[in-house]
Amino acid sequence: xxxxxxxxxxxxxxxxxxxxxxxxxxxxxxxxxxxxxxxxxxxxxxxxxxxxxxxxxxxxxxxxxxxxxxxxxxxxxxxxxxxxxxxxxxxxxxxxxxxxxxxxxxxxxxxxxxxxxxxxxxxxxxxxxxxxxxxxxxxxxxxxxxxxxxxxxxxxxxxxxxxxxxxxxxxxxxxxxxxxxxxxxxxxxxxxxxxxxxxxxxxxxxxxxxxxxxxxxxxxxxxxx
Numbered sequence: 095x096x097x098x099x100x101x102x103x104x105x106x107x108x109x110x111x112x113x114x115x116x117x118x119x120x121x122x123x124x125x126x127x128x129x130x131x132x133x134x135x136x137x138x139x140x141x142x143x144x145x146x147x148x149x150x151x152x153x154x155x156x157x158x159x160x161x162x163x164x165x166x167x168x169x170x171x172x173x174x175x176x177x178x179x180x181x182x183x184x185x186x187x188x189x190x191x192x193x194x195x196x197x198x199x200x201x202x203x204x205x206x207x208x209x210x211x212x213x214x215x216x217x218x219x220x221x222x223x224x225x226x227x228x229x230x231x232x233x234x235x236x237x238x239x240x241x242x243x244x245x246x247x248x249x250x251x252x253x254x255x256x257x258x259x260x261x262x263x264x265x266x267x268x269x270x271x272x273x274x275x276x277x278x279x280x281x282x283x284x285x286x287x288x289x290x291x292x293x294x295x296x297x298x299x300x301x302x303x304x305x306x307x308x309x310x311x312x313x314x315x316x317x318x319x
Contacts, residue, residue: 096124099219099258100212102204103127103154105143106288107307108223108261111269114278115260116221117150126153126215128208132200133163133171136292142285149281157207162200169194170290177290177301192231193302195290201234202243209247209255221258227265237262266310267317274314283311 099120103109116125127147129140140156147154163171169178178194201224208220224235233239237259244257261269273279288307289297297304 096121097219098124098126098215098217099221100208100215100217101125101127101152101221102208102223103129103143103147105129105139105141105146105286106223106303107266107273107282107286108225108269108288109143110146110278110282110286111273111276112221112223112260113146113152114150114276115272117152118276120219122150122152125150126155126217128211129154129156130159130204130207131156132159132197132203135170135173136287136290138292138294139287142287142294146281146285155211157211159203159207162197162203166198168197170197192233195302196232199234201232201239205243205247205257209251209253212255213251213253218254219256219258221260223261224259225261225264225269227263227268265313266306267313268310270311270314271317 097120099116101109101113101116103113113125113127127143129143131137131140144154167175169175175194201222205220205222212218212220224240226236240257240259240262244255247253247255264272270279273282284295287294288303290301290303291298297307299308
């Protein structure tokens with residue numbers, strides 16, 4: 095019997111690339127997706143994710159994690175905190191600085207809720223679009239965290255979960271290359287929402303997510319044919 099997969103889908107570049115990767119690996123009828131409402135400013139990403147899922151007819155469910163927004167002060171969920179642009183970053187301390195868009199516990203909670211949903215559906219494979227190559231200083235995008243989370247979820251539910259990270263060692267130019275290989279390059283370029291300020295496509299061009307996305311696209315387009 096073919097395995098099923100559950101994709102964590104935000105409607106951004108990385109998670110959408112993972113969705114189409116999963117469709118290629120498992121087949122569209124074996125893939126479902128979940129998103130999370132956690133008080134994010136760019137909440138329209140979830141509607142975009144739903145629209146993207148409708149194209150290959152992949153079921154999409156939004157899980158409520160709204161309590162997360164009240165647990166920390168960060169620029170993604172607090173409308174009184176300005177998102178730092180790359181030019182506004184604090185001076186380097188010699189280590190990777192954690193940006194003010196970091197939401198503590200977010201990916202751990204995402205994976206926990208996704209695993210609970212997967213458990214009920216008899217799914218073992220959970221796909222998340224984290225990358226430690228372009229991880230923006232977020233500690234919960236590192237492979238070491240993913241390995242620890244996978245082990246904890248297996249022990250907590252006595253279920254053989256596999257947390258699959260197709261992009262873990264890819265930078266943004268390589269993610270663009272993968273989307274072209276998967277046949278979803280134009281869809282991701284035009285329709286996804288990566289921008290922290292809620293602008294689809296190329297975004298606001300200033301926030302950290304937009305800068306990483308644009309730089310990666312420029313590097314990809316500069317590659318020889």
